[in-house]
Amino acid sequence: MxxxxxxxEFLAKRxxxxxxxxxxxxxxxxxxxxxxxxxxxxxxxLTVLFPINKITAKGSKIYTQxxxxxxxxxETGDNLFTVSKKEALDLLKxxxxxxxxxxxxxxxxxxxxxKVTDAKEYACYIxxxxxxxxxxxxxxxxxxxxxxxxxxxxxxxxVKCKVGNAIQFENDxxxxxxxxxxxxxxKYDIDVDNVDITDSVNxxxxxxxxxxxxxxxxxxxxxxxxxxxxxxxxxxxxxxxKINLSMWNxxxxxxxxxxxxxx
Numbered sequence: 203m204x205x206x207x208x209x210x211e212f213l214a215k216r217x218x219x220x221x222x223x224x225x226x227x228x229x230x231x232x233x234x235x236x237x238x239x240x241x242x243x244x245x246x247x248l249t250v251l252f253p254i255n256k257i258t259a260k261g262s263k264i265y266t267q268x269x270x271x272x273x274x275x276x277e278t279g280d281n282l283f284t285v286s287k288k289e290a291l292d293l294l295k296x297x298x299x300x301x302x303x304x305x306x307x308x309x310x311x312x313x314x315x316x317k318v319t320d321a322k323e324y325a326c327y328i329x330x331x332x333x334x335x336x337x338x339x340x341x342x343x344x345x346x347x348x349x350x351x352x353x354x355x356x357x358x359x360x361v362k363c364k365v366g367n368a369i370q371f372e373n374d375x376x377x378x379x380x381x382x383x384x385x386x387x388x389k390y391d392i393d394v395d396n397v398d399i400t401d402s403v404n405x406x407x408x409x410x411x412x413x414x415x416x417x418x419x420x421x422x423x424x425x426x427x428x429x430x431x432x433x434x435x436x437x438x439x440x441x442x443x444k445i446n447l448s449m450w451n452x453x454x455x456x457x458x459x460x461x462x463x464x465x
Contacts, residue, residue, distance in 0.1 A: 252282040255312040264300045273297040296366045299343045325354040334363035355396035390431040418448030
């Protein structure tokens with residue numbers, strides 16, 4: 203009798219283990235099945251489903267919607283979710299240089315909206331007999347036979363410009379040095395007319411339409427500009443001339459001003 207009871211208990215435990223094992227197997231099966239369905243859904247959505255049937259563009263005051271759509275490299279029939287924003291922007295900037303950024307707005311099931319922003323002419327370089335305007339991030343926007351207005355002229359003989367491409371310097375640090383100088387001058391509300399970086403140890407700038415400043419090197423540049431700001435405030439507003447800060451350092455906090463006509 204006792205033996206039968208033990209056998210029944212053993213069988214019951216065995217059946218319970220089998221039920222649990224079967225239940226686990228079913229859970230694993232259904233989990234894998236759902237994952238498979240999701241995988242197939244993703245594959246379909248990236249291949250067969252969501253083809254683009256309509257493309258729109260907005261945001262530019264320079265280029266038309268048709269020009270942007272024709273230049274972005276995206277066509278109807280492309281997948282709504284696999285088109286590359288980076289590739290589209292690269293093509294747009296080369297073909298339409300004044301395009302600075304692009305964002306994708308997807309409207310299901312089949313519409314891609316391109317939202318672009320225009321670059322602004324920030325500075326210009328003289329290369330040969332042309333003036334090339336560039337954006338703040340150093341992208342070449344346009345070329346002119348005369349200096350365009352309302353941009354900072356940057357003088358250097360070590361730069362190459364091609365519309366629709368980034369400016370190229372012989373010295374990789376030149377662009378950041380120019381940016382740093384202009385931004386520091388702007389920080390102290392000093393208007394910049396032009397910057398001369400022909401000699402990297404003899405940086406010069408024409409400011410406020412009436413001063414030519416020699417900064418020397420980039421060392422202590424912000425302190426030099428801060429000192430320049432205080433000097434300008436002490437100079438008669440009708441005076442023009444040259445300011446020399448090339449020897450300025452933490453031990454020699456002096457600058458010189460020579461009154462003279464400047465062009």
